[in-house]
Amino acid sequence: MSYNFKTIHPVMPAKDMINVILSKTQRKTPTVVHPGYDISRIRGFYMRKVKFTQETIHEKIDAILQDFPKLDDIHPFYADLINVLYDKDHYKLALGHVHACRNVIDNIAKDYCRLLKYGDSLYRCKMLKRAALGRMCTTLKKLTSSLNYLDEVRKHLSRMPAINPFERTLLVTGFPNVGKSSFVNNITNANLDVQPYPFTTQNLYVGHTDYNFVRWQVIDTPGVLDHSLNERNPIEMQAITALAHLKACIMFFLDISETCSYSIDQQIALFKDLKPLFKNKPLLLVMTKIDIKKFEQLDQIDQQKLQEVIQSENVFYSQLSNKSGEGIAIVKEKACNLLNEWRQNLKPEQLTGGNPNLLREESILQGVYIAQPKRVNQNRIPMIPQVIGKLNRPTLKDIQEQNGGAGVFNFPLQEHFLLDNPDWKYDAVPEIMDGKNIGDFVDADILQRLEELEKEEEMMDQAEIEDPEEEAREQMLLNTRDQVNKKREMIKDEHHMKMKQQVKLHQPKLEDAKEDFAKKGIDTTFLEQRASKFAAKKALQKQKRQQQSSDDSDDNDMELEGTQRKGRGDALSRSRSRLREISRSRSRGNKKVLTAQEQAMERMSKKIQRRRRNEAKAGDGDTKIDCKMPKHLFTGKSGIGKQSRR
Amino acid sequence: MRIEKCYFCSGPIYPGHGIVFVRNDSKMFRFCRSKCHRHFKAQHNPRKTRWTKAFRKAAGKEMTNDSIFEFEQKRNEPLKYNRDLYINTVQAMKKIDKIRLKRENNFWKNRLRAQRKQNLDNVETELAKNINLVSDKSVKEIIKQKAVEKAQIKAQKQKKQKKQDMVVEEA
Numbered sequence: 001m002s003y004n005f006k007t008i009h010p011v012m013p014a015k016d017m018i019n020v021i022l023s024k025t026q027r028k029t030p031t032v033v034h035p036g037y038d039i040s041r042i043r044g045f046y047m048r049k050v051k052f053t054q055e056t057i058h059e060k061i062d063a064i065l066q067d068f069p070k071l072d073d074i075h076p077f078y079a080d081l082i083n084v085l086y087d088k089d090h091y092k093l094a095l096g097h098v099h100a101c102r103n104v105i106d107n108i109a110k111d112y113c114r115l116l117k118y119g120d121s122l123y124r125c126k127m128l129k130r131a132a133l134g135r136m137c138t139t140l141k142k143l144t145s146s147l148n149y150l151d152e153v154r155k156h157l158s159r160m161p162a163i164n165p166f167e168r169t170l171l172v173t174g175f176p177n178v179g180k181s182s183f184v185n186n187i188t189n190a191n192l193d194v195q196p197y198p199f200t201t202q203n204l205y206v207g208h209t210d211y212n213f214v215r216w217q218v219i220d221t222p223g224v225l226d227h228s229l230n231e232r233n234p235i236e237m238q239a240i241t242a243l244a245h246l247k248a249c250i251m252f253f254l255d256i257s258e259t260c261s262y263s264i265d266q267q268i269a270l271f272k273d274l275k276p277l278f279k280n281k282p283l284l285l286v287m288t289k290i291d292i293k294k295f296e297q298l299d300q301i302d303q304q305k306l307q308e309v310i311q312s313e314n315v316f317y318s319q320l321s322n323k324s325g326e327g328i329a330i331v332k333e334k335a336c337n338l339l340n341e342w343r344q345n346l347k348p349e350q351l352t353g354g355n356p357n358l359l360r361e362e363s364i365l366q367g368v369y370i371a372q373p374k375r376v377n378q379n380r381i382p383m384i385p386q387v388i389g390k391l392n393r394p395t396l397k398d399i400q401e402q403n404g405g406a407g408v409f410n411f412p413l414q415e416h417f418l419l420d421n422p423d424w425k426y427d428a429v430p431e432i433m434d435g436k437n438i439g440d441f442v443d444a445d446i447l448q449r450l451e452e453l454e455k456e457e458e459m460m461d462q463a464e465i466e467d468p469e470e471e472a473r474e475q476m477l478l479n480t481r482d483q484v485n486k487k488r489e490m491i492k493d494e495h496h497m498k499m500k501q502q503v504k505l506h507q508p509k510l511e512d513a514k515e516d517f518a519k520k521g522i523d524t525t526f527l528e529q530r531a532s533k534f535a536a537k538k539a540l541q542k543q544k545r546q547q548q549s550s551d552d553s554d555d556n557d558m559e560l561e562g563t564q565r566k567g568r569g570d571a572l573s574r575s576r577s578r579l580r581e582i583s584r585s586r587s588r589g590n591k592k593v594l595t596a597q598e599q600a601m602e603r604m605s606k607k608i609q610r611r612r613r614n615e616a617k618a619g620d621g622d623t624k625i626d627c628k629m630p631k632h633l634f635t636g637k638s639g640i641g642k643q644s645r646r
Numbered sequence: 647m648r649i650e651k652c653y654f655c656s657g658p659i660y661p662g663h664g665i666v667f668v669r670n671d672s673k674m675f676r677f678c679r680s681k682c683h684r685h686f687k688a689q690h691n692p693r694k695t696r697w698t699k700a701f702r703k704a705a706g707k708e709m710t711n712d713s714i715f716e717f718e719q720k721r722n723e724p725l726k727y728n729r730d731l732y733i734n735t736v737q738a739m740k741k742i743d744k745i746r747l748k749r750e751n752n753f754w755k756n757r758l759r760a761q762r763k764q765n766l767d768n769v770e771t772e773l774a775k776n777i778n779l780v781s782d783k784s785v786k787e788i789i790k791q792k793a794v795e796k797a798q799i800k801a802q803k804q805k806k807q808k809k810q811d812m813v814v815e816e817a
Contacts, residue, residue: 417727424729431647433739435658439648440718441742442725442735450738453713457745474766476785481769484779 005157008067013151014144017060018137025053025133035122046129047116053133054109057140061102068095068150075165075353077245081204084237086153094146094153101139108135161206166352168343169217169246170335173239173274174253175267176223177260179288181205182322183253184220187332192220198260199223202235204242211336214365219248226270243277247351249339251284251331254306257292264302268309275313282338283315286331291321545581654682654692656699709753714746 012020029052033045071079071088082091112132119125163169172180176198185192188207193200205220221239225232232240243250252274254267271285287295287306295303310317318334320327343351344366352358396411403409414425430438443449510524510531517524586602594602650659653675665683667675677683685695692700702708717738725731773780773789780786 419727421729424727427727427729429727429732430736432649433736434743435649436718436739436743437648438732438735438739439724440720441739442721442731443717444725444731446717446731446738447734449717450741453717453742453745456713457748473788474762476782477766477769477773477788480780480782480785481773483781484773484776487779488776 005069005154005160008154008158009063011064011147011151011154012060014140014142014147017147018140021053021056021060021140022133022137024056025049028052033122037122039120042122042125043116043119046119046125047113049129050109050112050116050132053136054105057105057136058102061098064098064147064150065095065102068154075245077163077165077241080241080245081160081238082157084234084241085156090149091153094149097146098143098150101143104139105136108132108139161204163204163206163219163242163246164217165246166355166358167217168214168336168339169219169248170332170339171219171221171242171246171248171250172253173221173224173243173250175225175255175260175262175270176200178223178253178255178267179322180223180253181220183251183286183288183320183328183331184218186322186325186328188218190218190220199235204238209332211332212340213370216336217248219246224270224274226266226273240277243274247281247346249282249284249335249342250278251286251335252278253286253288255289256287256295256298256302257289259289259292264298264305268305271309282335282342283313284331284335284338285310285315285317287317287319289321289323290319290326291324295319548581548584650676652676652678652682654678654686654695654698654700656692657682707757709750712749714742714749717742 029049030045033042035042037045069078069082071082071091079088082088109132112128116125116128119128172183174180177196177200181192181194181201184190184205184207185194187209190205190207192205192207199222201220201222203222207218207220209216209218219242221242222235224236224239229240242248252271254264254271255262256264258264295306298306306317309315316334316338318327318331320331322328348359348362351362400406400409400411412426417425419425432438510527514524514528517527647661649661650664651657652659652664654677657678659676659678664676664678665680667677667683667686669675675686677686685692692698693704695701699708703710770789770792773785774793777786777789780789
């Protein structure tokens with residue numbers, strides 16, 4: 001059973017509970033009903049509402065009753081503690097009231113459901129349901145004070161420290177201001193309020209420590225005064241409860257210096273008073289505040305008194321000072337050992353309260369023995385070889401700093417190379433030569449192999465000597481061949497030139513045709529006359545042309561003519577040259593009357609010589625679209641593209 | 647730094663050039679330029695691509711088996727640096743290179759011997775046709791001699807042929 005009261009759900013005040021329940025009924029049940037419905041349907045409708053409300057209230061009250069601890073079922077320590085804090089009777093009454101209310105509401109619902117069975121109209125059924133819900137809410141309203149009280153209890157309970165009654169515990173008691181909270185602060189991680197006025201601690205507080213690898217609870221109690229049980233206030237009662245019920249080692253703190261404003265006598269009196277509570281429990285008498293006054297510094301009388309108490313009660317005693325820390329560890333050890341011894345004598349059922357998990361834990365812990373190694377040399381100093389003190393050479397770090405620092409200095413790795421000859425350390429090793437990797441050729445016996453190779457080469461040379469004569473002959477033949485080819489080319493060129501110059505068309509001559517005509521009986525005298533005329537003309541013209549060409553001595557023209565004639569048909573070249581002849585003669589002042597044909601030709605020649613005006617006309621650079629509708633751009637489906645746009 | 651060999655054309659890859667392709671089976675393919683890389687990606691066989699060294703070697707156009715190739719081998723275990731050894735190696739490399747070139751030239755010459763012979767014959771016949779243009783006397787003599795030889799061979803052949811024909815006729 002977990003002694004953690006933090007899981008109790010908050011208790012709603014009665015008003016809020018009523019609101020919640022009624023709104024829930026409204027939401028979760030059907031809302032629409034008409035007078036025209038079937039009467040059974042109407043009855044069912046309202047009965048459902050009444051029953052639903054009853055069930056909801058029942059659930060809520062059940063939850064409350066389950067959450068709160070039953071004083072009879074929990075550990076007597078807690079039962080007593082709750083009694084001390086909240087008054088057992090009041091607590092029980094409150095819970096009883098709530099429980100009774102639940103029964104009442106059940107009965108109300110039952111009654112009204114019975115009545116609803118005989119409701120004959122919608123109005124009647126509705127009024128019955130209204131009455132039922134109203135009565136239920138009134139009963140709930142009467143729970144107000146109880147519910148408020150229970151909520152307060154819950155709040156306080158949730159803030160209580162989780163004290164496990166079965167765990168190993170140290171219980172610290174004594175007069176107020178003795179040094180209990182300081183001691184708990186020293187031992188545990190707790191941060192308790194320590195103040196010079198009494199009753200600073202008003203509740204039980206728990207801290208945890210470790211001893212022997214096991215967790216221990218240390219419970220700090222509020223100070224106890226010396227008077228009878230009836231006169232004790234609730235704060236002291238908490239301490240008394242703890243003392244009474246918890247199976248712990250009790251540490252009774254006694255302030256020797258009497259700075260708690262109580263004398264040693266009073267403290268001893270209290271000690272004797274509380275004796276019955278200490279029965280059957282390990283007890284440790286702790287004398288505190290020894291930094292102010294030591295036991296030896298006490299008066300003889302006080303010392304004797306204390307000695308008496310110790311002897312008579314047969315208790316263990318110890319001293320400590322919270323301020324200086326003297327004796328705290330010893331006290332803790334003693335207390336823990338005392339409790340451990342005492343627990344060994346108890347039965348496991350008593351220790352664990354029947355919890356099987358705890359039983360198992362206990363059995364394991366009791367059987368555990370922790371072995372410690374025998375430490376001979378407690379103080380272990382670091383081992384630094386003596387050589388290091390004697391080295392005087394500069395460290396690499398010093399060198400680095402000298403040469404520019406961390407980013408600048410590059411330690412030459414070659415310094416530690418192990419080569420046959422240490423002079424070679426800083427050599428720049430070549431890797432590539434003539435397009436080859438030197439590393440591929442490096443071999444231990446390369447010289448030997450090279451020798452063999454050279455021998456081989458010699459032998460091969462001797463074996464295979466090609467005829468140098470043959471080679472020379474070959475070369476000569478090739479040379480002559482080249483020369484011959486050149487000559488042939490030249491001859492060809494010359495011949496071509498000659499041929500071009502000596503172009504002669506086969507013109508039909510009159511002499512040849514004369515015989516034919518004579519045979520046929522055609523008169524050829526007119527033709528002969530005409531022919532002779534033309535022949536004379538031609539001869540003259542030829543003379544002139546030759547004269548002109550010799551006068552001009554235009555070598556370029558001749559060449560041009562030649563090259564042009566090479567490409568073109570002879571008729572065209574003839575006509576061109578004729579044109580040139582005419583224009584030249586005219587430019588020299590030889591203005592003859594031209595025939596129509598000649599005039600046309602002259603006009604054309606001039607036209608050709610004029611430059612063509614190409615501005616605004618399409619030139620070579622202007623794009624020429626061969627195909628206006630290439631198939632690959634105009635086929636295919638249209639997709640989302642063109643047709644979707646209008 | 648190392649000069650690698652191109653996987654496709656077997657040419658040298660200098661540092662800072664080319665592409666390395668590492669296949670999933672961790673085989674590395676080095677390429678000297680994108681031409682070789684493209685051919686590789688197109689799955690062309692270097693042994694069938696005429697301009698590569700692989701083709702030339704496979705087709706017997708280059709020298710393959712020779713003791714001189716044992717000098718240049720990729721060595722996996724480096725030797726400890728020895729200055730004398732390196733000096734010797736560098737000097738040896740130069741000599742080896744010379745010998746290698748000589749041997750390669752020899753190889754090519756041998757390969758092309760028949761072709762050269764044919765070439766010469768063609769040249770001789772050409773010159774014989776244009777003997778009137780030849781100015782060098784010694785050459786003229788050579789050609790004439792050749793012509794005479796040829797004629798002799800032809801005559802012999804014809805004789806043989808006649809004999810055979812006669813034999814056939816008789817039979």
